[in-house]
Amino acid sequence: MERNTRQRSAIRDAIALADRPLLPQEVLDAAQQDVPGLGIATVYRNLKALVEEGELQPVNLPGENARFELAGHQHHHHFQCLHCQRVFDVHACPGDLSKLAPPGFLVEDHDLTLYGRCKGCAAPAPKKTRRKVA
């Protein structure tokens, strides 16, 4: 059965207190302030477990490693800042996009990512290519 460990609490709290989806490493950094000896493997194991329990949900953006946020936010999208690279929730949706697909293709779902400048990063910068880092 599920046990309540200091590690698990620290990991859950780190994500609950964040105002945006966090990378596993960011979760580790935050949770280590509560539990200094915490290891990255434990973070990954708990993230996976918490997702399976339905408490967290993964946030996958194009070319980015998975981030994690509290579940419960229903269908929504994300915004990534081209300056600070951080990701924010967007609680809006363009709606039905089924007519965009070619004939014969059946649309069941969609993912949308907006890019630009977040509230904290004022002026526009030259667009940079977004890519997966190994």
Next chain:
Amino acid sequence: MERNTRQRSAIRDAIALADRPLLPQEVLDAAQQDVPGLGIATVYRNLKALVEEGELQPVNLPGENARFELAGHQHHHHFQCLHCQRVFDVHACPGDLSKLAPPGFLVEDHDLTLYGRCKGCAAPAPKKTRRKVA
């Protein structure tokens, strides 16, 4: 300077002849029919070079490794089949999405991925979670 090797031609051809974005491994498989001894490192090096030359462009989908297609397709989106996992181009776009972002956020670009059944994979299947594979 750029040299014209059999390997580079085979790699370029593999992508040019495909009707969809290919994974590096798929490029390798296809190109090895022309150049049997071809190595995966050469594929990666040429993909990177061809992207920098502007001949190819990377296709990044949420939780997926990068695929590659010919450049020149201007702004467009992609469709991933939930059954066969393959990716197809979508030459349509919902248009201006800047009003979806929260106040203070400046939208400069967007990525959209549609999910469902491709032309070849008829009936709908239970949705499966899309995730990054290490």
Next chain:
DNA sequence: TTGTATGCAAAGCGTTTGCAGTGAT
């Protein structure tokens, strides 16, 4: 001939897993 491109193998990076020890119940 010259030096870029290739193939192989090793290294990197993020993520997962094996294992013995730790600690919640």
Next chain:
DNA sequence: ATCACTGCAAACGCTTTGCATACAA
């Protein structure tokens, strides 16, 4: 006292890089 959980290190999958050789020019 159990047995799930943890930390560490090794293993993994994909991508990149070092190096000696091969080959386009």
